[in-house]
Every structure is written in C-alpha cells, then in structure tokens.
Amino acid sequence: MMTKAYWVAHVEVFDADAYTIYAKGATESFRKYGGKPLARGGFTQHLEGESRPRNVVVEFESMEAALACYNSPEYQAAKSHREGKAVADLMIMEAVE
Numbered sequence: 823m824m825t826k827a828y829w830v831a832h833v834e835v836f837d838a839d840a841y842t843i844y845a846k847g848a849t850e851s852f853r854k855y856g857g858k859p860l861a862r863g864g865f866t867q868h869l870e871g872e873s874r875p876r877n878v879v880v881e882f883e884s885m886e887a888a889l890a891c892y893n894s895p896e897y898q899a900a901k902s903h904r905e906g907k908a909v910a911d912l913m914i915m916e917a918v919e
Contacts, residue, residue: 847900
C-alpha cells in the first residue's frame with residue numbers, strides 16, 4: 823500500500839480573475855492525477871506564525887502522484903496564470919502510515 827501525500831498551500835491573491843483561471847486549471851490537473859481537494863479557501867482560525875488568507879489541502883494517493891501533478895504540463899500551464907497575481911507557499915507532504 824502506498825502512503826498518501828498532501829499538497830498544502832497558503833495563498834494570498836492579488837488578482838481574483840487571474841486566480842480563477844488558475845484554480846480551474848489546477849482543479850482539472852488534480853482530477854487527472856487523482857487529487858481530492860479536502861480544504862479550499864474556507865474559514866481559517868489562524869493561531870501561530872505567519873498566515874495567508876487562502877489555504878488549500880489536496881489529497882493524493884502517493885507522493886509520486888502529487889509530484890507528477892505538480893510537474894505536469896497541465897498544472898504548470900495553470901500555474902502560469904497565478905504567477906505575479908498571487909503569492910503561494912506550497913509543499914507536498916507524506917501522510918503518517
């Protein structure tokens with residue numbers, strides 16, 4: 823059995839229209855690579871450290887699938903719409919087995 827992996831992103835959007843285009847393309851990429859959004863832009867109660875207004879968690883079946891999605895031409899094309907229009911801190915982390 824493979825260990826699941828999660829994209830965790832903290833985002834501040836400066837251009838909502840461009841971010842909408844990014845989000846549509848990113849969602850299509852997630853579907854193609856088996857990603858399942860678990861949290862996306864809902865209410866956040868920030869408790870410590872720095873924060874960004876938008877937070878996203880996407881579950882993948884494995885680290886390999888999560889990385890394949892990130893490095894895919896589809897996701898990179900979507901990401902180009904976000905560049906300069908938002909700031910994002912993004913990591914992919916393995917789940918606890």
